[in-house]
Every structure is written in C-alpha cells, then in structure tokens.
Amino acid sequence: MQRRPFFGLFVTPAAVTALVFTAALVAVLQYSVRKHVPGSLDVGGLTFDNFTAMWRPLYGRVFLDTLLLCLLTSAISLLLGYPLAYALVRARSAMMKSAILIIVVTPLFLGEVVRTYSWIVVLGNNGFVNSVLLKLGMIAAPVQLLFTVTGVTIALVHVTLPVVVVMLAAALAHIDPAYEKAAESLGAGPVRVFMTVTLPLSAPGIIAGFTTAFAWTFSAFATPQLVGGGKVNMISNLVYQLGFANFNFPFAASLSVAALALTFVSLWMLRFATRPFEKLGQH
Amino acid sequence: MVTGRALVVAILGFLVLPAAVVAIAAFNDRALLSFPPQSLSLRWFIKAFSYRDFQAGFYNGLIVMLASSGIALVIGTAFAVALDRYRFAGRALIESLLLAPLVVPHFTIGLGFLILAAQLGAMRSFAVVVVCHVVLVLPFVLRSVYISLRNLDRRLELAAESLGARPARVLFTVTLPLLLPGLVSGWLFAAILSFNEFTASLFVTSQRTQTLPVAMYNYVREYADPTMAAMSLIFILVTALLLTLANACFGLGKVLNVDHGR
Amino acid sequence: MSTMAAETTAVPPVAPQPSNADTAVRLDGVTKRFGNAVALHDAWIKVGRGEFMTLLGPSGCGKTTLLNLVAGFLTCDSGEIFIEGALVTDVPTSERDIGIIFQNYALFPHMTVAANIAYGLKTRGVARDEIARRVAEMLSLMKLTGLESRKPRELSGGQQQRVALARALVIRPKVLLMDEPFSALDKNLRASMQVEVKEIQRRLGVTTIFVTHDQSEALSLSDRIAVMSEGRIRQIDTPQRIYQQPADRFVASFIGEVAVLRARLESRDGEEATVAAGACRNTVAAAPLRELSPGAALDLFVRPEHLRLVAENEPAAAQGIVAAHVYQGDHIDVYVDAAAAATGRILVRVPGYEAVDRAPVGARVGIATTGINTVAFPPEG
Numbered sequence: 001m002q003r004r005p006f007f008g009l010f011v012t013p014a015a016v017t018a019l020v021f022t023a024a025l026v027a028v029l030q031y032s033v034r035k036h037v038p039g040s041l042d043v044g045g046l047t048f049d050n051f052t053a054m055w056r057p058l059y060g061r062v063f064l065d066t067l068l069l070c071l072l073t074s075a076i077s078l079l080l081g082y083p084l085a086y087a088l089v090r091a092r093s094a095m096m097k098s099a100i101l102i103i104v105v106t107p108l109f110l111g112e113v114v115r116t117y118s119w120i121v122v123l124g125n126n127g128f129v130n131s132v133l134l135k136l137g138m139i140a141a142p143v144q145l146l147f148t149v150t151g152v153t154i155a156l157v158h159v160t161l162p163v164v165v166v167m168l169a170a171a172l173a174h175i176d177p178a179y180e181k182a183a184e185s186l187g188a189g190p191v192r193v194f195m196t197v198t199l200p201l202s203a204p205g206i207i208a209g210f211t212t213a214f215a216w217t218f219s220a221f222a223t224p225q226l227v228g229g230g231k232v233n234m235i236s237n238l239v240y241q242l243g244f245a246n247f248n249f250p251f252a253a254s255l256s257v258a259a260l261a262l263t264f265v266s267l268w269m270l271r272f273a274t275r276p277f278e279k280l281g282q283h
Numbered sequence: 284m285v286t287g288r289a290l291v292v293a294i295l296g297f298l299v300l301p302a303a304v305v306a307i308a309a310f311n312d313r314a315l316l317s318f319p320p321q322s323l324s325l326r327w328f329i330k331a332f333s334y335r336d337f338q339a340g341f342y343n344g345l346i347v348m349l350a351s352s353g354i355a356l357v358i359g360t361a362f363a364v365a366l367d368r369y370r371f372a373g374r375a376l377i378e379s380l381l382l383a384p385l386v387v388p389h390f391t392i393g394l395g396f397l398i399l400a401a402q403l404g405a406m407r408s409f410a411v412v413v414v415c416h417v418v419l420v421l422p423f424v425l426r427s428v429y430i431s432l433r434n435l436d437r438r439l440e441l442a443a444e445s446l447g448a449r450p451a452r453v454l455f456t457v458t459l460p461l462l463l464p465g466l467v468s469g470w471l472f473a474a475i476l477s478f479n480e481f482t483a484s485l486f487v488t489s490q491r492t493q494t495l496p497v498a499m500y501n502y503v504r505e506y507a508d509p510t511m512a513a514m515s516l517i518f519i520l521v522t523a524l525l526l527t528l529a530n531a532c533f534g535l536g537k538v539l540n541v542d543h544g545r
Numbered sequence: 546m547s548t549m550a551a552e553t554t555a556v557p558p559v560a561p562q563p564s565n566a567d568t569a570v571r572l573d574g575v576t577k578r579f580g581n582a583v584a585l586h587d588a589w590i591k592v593g594r595g596e597f598m599t600l601l602g603p604s605g606c607g608k609t610t611l612l613n614l615v616a617g618f619l620t621c622d623s624g625e626i627f628i629e630g631a632l633v634t635d636v637p638t639s640e641r642d643i644g645i646i647f648q649n650y651a652l653f654p655h656m657t658v659a660a661n662i663a664y665g666l667k668t669r670g671v672a673r674d675e676i677a678r679r680v681a682e683m684l685s686l687m688k689l690t691g692l693e694s695r696k697p698r699e700l701s702g703g704q705q706q707r708v709a710l711a712r713a714l715v716i717r718p719k720v721l722l723m724d725e726p727f728s729a730l731d732k733n734l735r736a737s738m739q740v741e742v743k744e745i746q747r748r749l750g751v752t753t754i755f756v757t758h759d760q761s762e763a764l765s766l767s768d769r770i771a772v773m774s775e776g777r778i779r780q781i782d783t784p785q786r787i788y789q790q791p792a793d794r795f796v797a798s799f800i801g802e803v804a805v806l807r808a809r810l811e812s813r814d815g816e817e818a819t820v821a822a823g824a825c826r827n828t829v830a831a832a833p834l835r836e837l838s839p840g841a842a843l844d845l846f847v848r849p850e851h852l853r854l855v856a857e858n859e860p861a862a863a864q865g866i867v868a869a870h871v872y873q874g875d876h877i878d879v880y881v882d883a884a885a886a887a888t889g890r891i892l893v894r895v896p897g898y899e900a901v902d903r904a905p906v907g908a909r910v911g912i913a914t915t916g917i918n919t920v921a922f923p924p925e926g
Contacts, residue, residue, distance in 0.1 A: 004368070004369050005450035005451075005454075006361075006364075006450065006454070007365065007369060007371070009361065010361040010362060010364050010365040010369075011361075011362065011365045011369075011371065011377070013357065013358040013361060013362070014358050014359075014361065014362035014365070014377055014381060015373070015377055017358055017381065017417065017418065017421065018376075018377045018380035018381055020414060020418070021380055021381070021383070021384070021392075021418045022380060023395075023399060024392060024395030024396045024398075024399050024415075024418075025387075025391075025392075025395050027395050027396075027398040027399045027402065028391060028394055028395040028398060030398075031398050080294050080297070083287065083290050083291055083294060084291060084294050084295070085541075087287075087291040088541065089541065097536065098527075098530055098535075100291075100295065101530065101535050101536060101539075101541075102523060102526055102527055102530060102535075103295050103298055103299060104298065105526055105535060105539070106302075106519065106522055106523045106526055107298060107302075109472070109475040109476060109479060109522050109526065110479055110518060110519065110522055111476075111478075111479025111480060111481050111496050111518075112481045112482065112496075113479075113481045113496045113499045113500050113503070114479070114496075114499070114514075114515045114518045114519065115301065117305070117499070117503055117511050117512075117515055118301030118302065118304065118305045118515055119301055120503075121301070121304050121305055121308050121316060121512060122300060122301050122304045124316060126315065126316045126317060126318075127304075127316060127318075128300075128304040128307075128308075128318050131317065131318035131319075132318065158297070158298065158301065161294075161297075161298065162298070166539050166541060169539075169541035170539065170540045170541050172541075173540070173541050173542055211386075212385070212386075215385065215386040215388075218388050219387075219388035219389045219390065219482065220482075221389070221390055221481070221482040221485070222481055222482065222500060226500075226503060226504075235388075236388060236390045236482065239390050239391075239394065240390065240485070240486075243394065243397075243486070249394075249398065252394060253394060253398070256388070256390065256391040256394050256395075259388055259390075259391060260387060260388065260391055263386060263387070263388065267386065436649070436651060438647045438649065438651035439651050439653060439654075441616070441618055441638070441645070441647075441651070442645060442647065442651040442652075442653075442712075443653070443664065443668075444617075444618075444637075444638040444639050445616060445638055445639075445641075445643050445644065445645040445713075445722075446639075446644075446664050446665030446668055446712070446713075446716060447639050447640075447642075447665050447668035447669050447716065448639055448664070448668045449637075449639050449668075452668060456664075457653060460655050461654070461655060
C-alpha cells in the first residue's frame with residue numbers, strides 16, 4: 001500500500017486544471033487594480049481607485065440587497081427543502097422515491113435561462129398566476145410580481161431548493177433509523193423524536209445545504225437580470241453591465257473581487273456561527 | 284401525517300409549476316401570452332427548430348459539452364483515485380481549488396477566463412469555453428467518482444494483485460469496470476451541466492462560439508413570443524428523460540448519496 | 546472447546562521445526578510500524594512445505610499485519626521475508642505466486658464463476674485451452690460444476706467460499722493465505738467447510754497460513770499454531786502443546802478455559818519443579834520459574850477438566866462456594882467463588898449430573914487438582 005502506481009498520471013492533469021483556474025482568478029485580481037482606459041479593452045497602470053469608487057450608496061445598496069436575497073433564499077430553501085428531503089429518504093415505495101427524486105433533480109440540471117424564463121411566464125402581468133387569480137375573481141387588476149423582490153426570491157428559491165434537498169437527503173439517509181426507534185421506545189412522541197434525534201443528527205446537511213444555497217444565490221445572474229428587470233439588482237448584474245455595457249473591465253473585476261471576498265467572509269461567518277450545531281451531528 | 288403529505292405535494296407542485304405552465308404556453312397559437320390559450324398550435328416548435336441562432340447554439344453547445352465533459356471525466360476520475368488512495372503534498376490544496384467552482388460565483392469565473400482569453404488573444408476560440416466548462420463541471424465528476432470509489436471494496440483489487448495482475452491490469456479489469464456506474468453518471472452530470480451552463484458562458488462565448496443557453500437568453504431579451512416556451516419545454520423533457528434513464532440504469536439515489544447507508 | 550483430548554499424552558519436549566530445505570515461508574526478524582504503533586515486532590517464523598500454520602490471537606495482535614506482509618500488501622520496516630527460499634521482501638504481490646482468501650472472499654462481482662477462477666491464469670498468460678482444462682478441473686474438485694456461468698451474488702455462502710478457494714488454488718500458489726475465511730458462515734456450514742478446506746489442503750499439500758481469532762478453529766485445523774498478542778509471537782507449537790504446555794500466562798489464558806490458583810514453589814529439580822496449592826502438590830515445568838526461589842508465591846494454571854470437586858473437609862487446593870451450574874450437554878460447568886485461593890472464579894468441568902446434587906449452588910466445596918497438565922508462572926506485576 002506504500003507503492004503508488006500511476007501517481008503522476010493521476011495527479012498532473014488535475015494539478016494543471018487547478019493551476020489554470022488559479023490563473024483565471026489571478027487575472028481578475030490583476031485587472032481589479034488596473035486603470036480603466038475608456039474606449040479600450042486594454043488596461044492602464046496600477047491603481048486602487050476601483051475599490052475606493054465602490055464606496056458609494058449605489059453600490060452599497062446592491063451589495064446589501066445581494067446579501068439579504070442570499071440569506072432569505074437560503075432560509076426559505078431550507079424550510080421547504082427539509083420536508084421534501086425527509087419524504088425522499090423515508091418514502092416506502094421505490095416508485096415514489098424515484099418520482100420525488102426526478103422532480104427534485106431535473107430543475108437542478110436545467111440551467112438558469114430555462115428556469116428563469118419559465119418564471120417570467122408564471123409571474124408576468126399576463127402570466128399564469130395573474131390570469132388564474134383574475135379568472136377566479138380574487139383580484140381586480142394584475143398583481144405586480146415581475147420586477148419585485150418577491151418575484152426574484154421565488155425564482156431564486158426554485159434554483160436553490162433542489163440542491164438543498166439533495167444535501168439534506170444525503171445527511172438524513174445516513175441517520176440510522178434505529179436511533180429514532182430507540183427514542184420512540186423510550187416514550188418520545190413523533191415531534192420529540194424529530195426535535196431531539198433527527199434534527200440534531202441532520203445538522204451537517206442543514207449547514208451544507210444552507211451554505212451551498214447561499215453561494216449559488218450569490219452566483220445567480222439570469223434570474224435577477226430577467227425577473228428583476230433592472231429593478232432588483234445583484235452584484236452579478238452590476239459586473240455584467242460594467243463589463244459589457246461600459247467595457248470597464250477593471251471595475252467589473254474589482255467588483256468581482258469584492259464579491260468573492262464577501263462570499264468567503266459570509267461562508268466563513270456561517271461556518272463559525274454553525275460550529276456548535278455541527279458538533280451535534282457528529283455520530 | 285396527512286398534513287405532512289399535503290405539504291410535500293405542495294412543495295413538489297412548486298417545483299413542477301414553471302414546467303407545467305411553460306408546457307401550456309408552448310402550444311399557445313397566439314404570440315402574446317394568455318391563459319388559458321385561445322387556440323393550440325405547434326408553430327412555436329417549428330420556429331424554435333428553424334431559428335438560426337438556436338441551431339448554431341445547439342451545435343456549439345454540443346461541441347463544448349462533448350469536449351468538456353470528456354476531459355473533465357478523465358481528469359476527475361484520475362484525481363478521485365489519487366484522492367482516495369494516496370497522501371501527497373498539495374493534496375488538500377488541489378482538491379479545494381478544484382471544488383471551489385461550487386462556491387465561487389460563476390460570473391467571477393467567467394470574467395476571469397474572459398480576461399485570460401483576451402490576454403492570450405484567444406477571445407473567439409472554443410478552447411476558452413471548453414476550459415472554462417471543464418473547471419465548472421469537474422467538481423461534479425470528482426464527487427460522483429469519489430463516492431463510487433469509497434463504495435469499492437479494496438480487497439477486490441488486492442485479490443486481483445495476488446492472482447498476478449500488475450497495476451495496469453488491476454485498473455482495467457477490476458477497478459474501472461466496478462466504477463462504471465459512477466463514471467457514467469459523473470459524465471452525464473457533467474454533460475448536462477455543461478450544455479445548460481449560462482452565466483459563465485455569457486462571458487466567455489463570442490458570436491461564433493455562442494452556446495444554446497446564451498442564444499436563448501439573447502432571444503428572451505429581444506422577443507416575447509412563445510418560441511422560448513417551446514425551447515424550454517424541449518429542454519425540460521430531454522433533461523428529465525436523461526435523468527430518468529440514469530435513475531433506471533444505476534440508481535440516482537446511490538450516485539447522489541441519498542440512499543440509506545448499507 | 547475441549548476438542549483436544551485432554552489425557553496426558555506423551556508430548557514431544559521440543560516443537561518440531563521444519564529444516565531450511567523444507568521451509569516454504571520464512572520471516573527473519575520482521576518488524577512493521579504504523580506511525581508510532583508497532584503492529585508487528587521482530588517476528589521470526591518458519592512455515593514448512595505443506596504445513597497448515599495458524600496465526601491466532603485477539604484483534605489487534607498483529608496477525609493480519611503478518612499475513613499482509615507475506616502477501617506483499619504491506620512492506621516491512623525491517624527484516625526479510627522468503628517464499629520457497631527466494632527473498633521476496635521487495636517483490637510486489639503480483640509476482641509472489643500466492644493465493645489469498647479474504648473474509649468476504651472478494652469475488653469479482655462483474656465476472657462469472659469461471660472468469661473469476663480463470664483470472665489468475667490469464668494474468669500468467671496461460672494458453673486458452675489449458676485455462677479451460679484447469680478451470681474445469683478446479684470446478685469439479687470444488688463441486689462447483691454447473692455453476693460456471695453464475696455471478697458470485699447468485700451463489701450461497703458456501704459456494705462463494707469454494708469459488709474463492711478455486712480461484713486461489715488454480716494458480717498452484719506457493720502459499721495459500723486465509724484471513725478469517727469462515728467467520729462469515731453460520732455455525733453448521735462453518736463446521737462442514739472447515740472439514741472440506743482441511744481435506745483439500747491436505748490433498749493438494751499446499752502450504753497454508755491461516756489467520757483466526759477463534760481458538761477452537763485453530764486447535765482443530767492446524768499443524769502448528771503461532772499465538773500472537775500485542776504485535777509479538779508468544780509461542781509457535783503444535784495445537785496439543787499449545788494447549789497443554791503454554792509458554793506464558795497469555796497463551797495459557799487465551800487458549801481454552803483455565804483456572805488460576807494461588808500457589809507456592811516448593812522445590813526445583815532440573816527441568817521440573819514441585820508446586821503446592823493448598824494441600825495439593827503438582828509437578829510443573831521449571832523453566833518459567835527460573836527467577837523464583839523456594840517458598841515464593843506463584844500462579845498455577847489448571848484446565849477445568851483437570852480439577853475435581855471434593856467434600857469441604859477433604860484435602861484440596863482451594864475452598865469456595867458454588868456460584869452457578871451451567872449445563873453443557875456432555876458435561877456440566879461448575880463455577881466456584883474462591884477469592885482467597887484464586888484470581889477470578891474457578892471453573893470446574895464435571896462429567897455427570899451427580900455434581901449438581903453433591904454441590905448445589907451456595908454449598909461450600911473443596912477443589913482438588915489431579916496433577917495433570919498444570920503449568921505455573923510467576924505472579925503478575
């Protein structure tokens with residue numbers, strides 16, 4: 001077991017890929033401290049102006065909105081994801097299990113454009129929801145859902161829910177049902193069993209799910225762009241606009257760096273805040 | 284119990300709703316959205332299939348998908364084996380770098396490769412798109428193969444070795460055949476994700492290398508007719524079909540690690 | 546448990562050792578560490594050609610490490626390993642010509658029975674018709690004919706084990722290594738597979754190293770046993786001598802049941818010493834008592850079948866109170882509390898039911914030694 005056949009062959013391609021990825025990140029970092037030359041794709045000399053320019057209420061607002069949308073989306077995904085993950089893991093029939101799994105996993109692979117477009121059709125003023133409510137006479141005029149925080153949040157939850165379910169289900173699947181039976185035999189009712197056994201033991205999945213949902217929401221672009229329609233902006237939209245409308249790549253890069261830093265600080269803080277819960281799930 | 288079931292059905296309903304609505308919209312004869320549709324037709328499907336940008340996007344996407352998923356499969360499988368078997372300097376570093384695209388925003392990755400491409404003068408080439416996609420889908424291949432490796436009984440390889448098989452023979456007659464489900468599903472995940480990837484692709488593709496999701500995004504920004512609904516429906520059906528097949532062949536539950544531990 | 550006939554039979558004074566020419570596997574001072582833990586310490590062992598050698602010990606004693614070293618799955622930190630006279634310390638597993646049976650058999654699940662058996666022949670580049678012939682021969686030897694196109698999961702536990710054995714033996718290995726091969730089988734099947742494996746091993750004359758923690762399995766199958774604990778080989782000897790003349794306290798208490806009586810060294814005369822436990826005198830081997838002078842306290846190890854229950858007032862090695870009777874079919878185990886005269890409870894094995902009538906639970910009884918097969922060691926600590 002000390003011999004390592006094919007070691008170089010196995011590791012080198014991965015190491016090269018990691019290097020290329022690092023190079024891409026370094027390129028962003030490098031551009032973020034360069035001067036913007038208007039009307040040109042080339043960049044000027046070293047400067048920190050891009051970062052100082054960020055301290056404006058306009059950008060601060062977008063950063064704050066992004067964070068809040070991430071937290072809101074992750075929390076809702078967790079609340080909706082838990083019952084689904086539980087049903088998936090504990091489903092008795094294999095058919096049922098497969099059906100839930102396919103319904104959950106399909107959106108995961110669909111990509112943002114198709115999903116976002118679908119939500120425009122659902123939420124638009126002539127869309128499905130408004131048409132149904134109007135027909136039923138529950139509303140007199142269409143409710144504005146598109147271009148609102150509510151609309152964007154709904155669409156974002158739809159993006160993150162599947163991955164949260166998969167992560168929660170992975171954690172739940174590895175809890176031995178004997179623990180729950182043992183708690184039951186000791187006189188605990190279903191609610192107590194859930195609160196004292198299942199929930200604490202699934203803590204690693206909850207943390208992983210929340211973290212991933214947070215990162216994915218942060219990364220979302222088409223959803224805020226199309227469902228938000230310029231009224232609800234996230235950092236991704238700003239980066240794109242600066243890069244492709246203004247061709248100010250240095251500023252786009254510095255925003256990306258700030259976003260990356262914010263992602264890692266948030267994830268780190270999440271880790272820190274959830275550390276006591278993680279211990280709960282160790283078994 | 285009953286309320287629990289109703290809740291689960293409601294949440295599943297939320298997941299299915301957009302697909303169902305799009306399916307209805309796709310057959311609407313009129314150019315403007317309306318529910319329920321006044322009359323039905325297939326004209327938007329015909330338009331979707333004949334639209335130039337969609338055709339080009341489909342072929343571009345196919346090229347990028349095949350190249351990137353294939354490359355990611357080889358790199359990911361090799362590294363998953365190394366991760367499972369060997370301790371070496373830089374092991375944790377390479378692993379976290381390769382898994383980082385799961386948390387690093389795609390627009391940052393896209394921007395990074397765009398700048399890199401600009402510096403290398405390769406802005407319009409497929410190579411940039413492929414490399415970017417390899418980086419994006421690699422974590423999924425890595426995870427899928429790694430889980431299969433964890434479930435592989437090392438003693439099978441030891442038995443082969445004791446029977447006189449040298450390392451290459453062990454790899455090709457025992458290890459890889461037993462990893463096949465993990466390899467196929469890892470490749471499938473990579474392929475679907477690459478074909479559907481949008482945000483980073485928006486940054487790294489040019490007019491010439493535009494993939495289908497990018498073409499669809501541009502279409503949505505310009506037109507409001509149900510052509511996109513038709514496209515979306517096809518996407519949804521093909522993806523669901525592929526996943527159902529994958530599930531029937533090797534159990535998605537096992538691959539995604541959501542089945543009960545043995 | 547008492548598979549070894551426990552009558553005093555003439556036990557050869559020295560364990561038989563294979564001569565170098567007859568040695569199939571030899572370990573010269575092999576040591577293996579995992580980090581700071583020593584898994585195997587300075588092991589010297591010679592396994593004769595055709596011999597059935599068992600490595601016996603509790604889990605973590607180093608027996609599996611030793612097996613893995615012979616197989617080449619692990620490499621030695623120091624020392625040398627020879628197989629059929631050739632130095633193999635640095636030879637990879639695939640070049641060692643060994644056969645191995647794992648606890649779970651490790652049959653290739655994606656290959657048929659026939660393909661499993663043929664695997665080792667294919668790696669050796671044996672011609673195709675020769676492979677077919679030898680596989681067929683093995684199938685019939687192992688009573689597997691007709692199952693060749695099945696997959697391993699379609700076989701019973703016993704059949705799987707036979708396939709594993711066929712796959713390992715078809716290459717005519719220089720040594721067959723078995724790692725707890727019977728522990729996955731249920732009790733009845735285990736007994737019949739043990740007989741079968743022993744018979745095949747003897748018929749083919751294949752050198753075998755067998756790892757187990759089950760002492761009755763070791764006693765019944767082996768030509769010789771190496772008892773191991775904490776990374777060291779404590780004793781290598783025939784089953785009979787291991788049982789009757791254990792080399793140290795560990796071997797004495799690990800193999801079979803044993804009562805430990807407090808006793809005193811009375812006199813020493815060359816190879817033998819006389820030991821007094823209460824009113825009973827016993828002759829034991831003097832070697833382990835070299836350090837002690839007459840009158841010194843020591844522990845006397847006696848097998849339960851060599852103890853007798855006597856009336857309270859008769860001369861005895863110990864006095865105690867009957868704690869429990871356990872009916873075992875052909876005999877009865879009587880447990881006696883005698884804290885003053887022994888460490889732990891004393892187990893006395895009596896042949897018939899009258900013991901129960903003579904010594905009901907709670908009765909005071911005496912325990913006498915019969916003077917057979919006793920060994921003594923200096924007290925612990």
